Amino acid sequence: MRDNHDEVHDVVLKVATISSGHLLLNEAHFYEDELLGLQGDAVPRCFGFFQGDLGLIKISCLILEDCGSVMEGSLYDVDIATKLKLVEKLDKIHTAGVIHQDLAARHIVMKDNEPYWIDFGEAARHSCRKRMEVTPGDFSPDLHEFGCTEIYEFVERLDLWKSIYVHYQNNVFFLDLVESPEYLYHSLHPAQIETEEQQDQAWREAEETYRFIAEDRKLWIARYGQTQGCQ
Template sequence: MSDGSNVRVFRGQLVCPSTGFQRDAVCKLAYGQRYMTRVATEARLYSGKLKRLQGVYVPQYHGHFVGQTDEGPASCIVLDYCGKELDLLFLAMPVEFKRALICAMSAIYDAGIRHFDIRNRNVLNNNGLPVVIDFGEAEDHVCERTMEIVEGVAAPMDYHFGCDELHQLCIDLRIWKPGMFKYITSYRPVQYLYRPYTLAEMAPDDWSYDDAVDEAYRAIGEHLEEFYPEDYAQWCSIVDEIPLPSQARLRASDSTLSLGGGGFTSAMNGSRSSSSEDQ
């Protein structure tokens, strides 16, 4: 299947004549101490913390072998064949596959392992379901994730989420909607989508208050139109009914703005429960 200078992967049949056992398998063969150590790490994890995930999120593991070859010491692990490497970027995969990949990686983290090398070549497509491989760089790990992964909500900040690798994977897969939106020259947390007048206070000093409010409404509307289209029409009707304030007059209150129970509100509630950015 692959033939590198230090690691070679072969596909074949695992057969036991006495029992009739037969499996489509791969043999990952490593030469040199560095690569043999990585294979040994994989063997330890497959036979330990990943054992209950075998055949579901990771391949079935059949053994670790060490010996001498014409090319020197070598070691190998034998695993079930679980499909081909992805030929598409994660983002281009079907949504069901992406959801399953999040489940797989969450289970791996919950088992006490950090992978450290999540990319296309280390995820197989097994009849439409992901199987994660290559744990040579993985480490024992206590995941500090503080919340469940909820699809379709605004992305929490990584330091609130608590697990940077899973957080980045969710971002890469577009599991969440953006957690930030652009206002003038900087990005602000989506909590400010509720608070255009507070947002206007963050405009650069050379912006007039009226212009800052105009831009706040425009930036919020643009974000809602793209990511919360089910709420965009309601937002437009709210904007039409509220006169924009002038700095010389009493400023409008953010509390006068409220969307109904649509997608934006639901998504924001999922994010607000884990964030203090709106304080």
């Protein structure tokens, strides 16, 4: 397809009938308004929205730039550079006044190592209250301090933050409280460690869990002190 500047673009046609046409119309409105300045950056370029009749069926069609294939696999397994780009572009979308409301790998396409957010049929207008930058490897902040639920939950899914919680035997503890594997082991109810086999298994898991979180706990204590578990 040629645009107004005589440039040729590969395009994708999104077609819907009356049953889902309202979602396509909603998406088109965002492309033509709030997302206009992000086209070709955070989202694909949009070349128009059209409606017509095919016999007795009303057809809606949204024409978008082809920005590659749908992301494969889990968001958790994406490389760190792509994760940061996804967060940056999602932040731009929020700043433009849009909340996506369905953040999944199937709503991301990749072209030349660049991700683009797509599928805004369920999107809504949004006044983003995000107040903090996302720093990979830092401890997860409090949601209320961070300010935006959608971005916060997405960053957690990407595993960009260190957790302040420790999970052991279906129990959850604040990181700073777990001072030893004994702390974890002695948290168990007697019914969980009635047999010698249960005791051995629980102790091995306590040791493994503590080894996994020990360095993060030291970092937390050095940075914040033992305050979280006392709140």
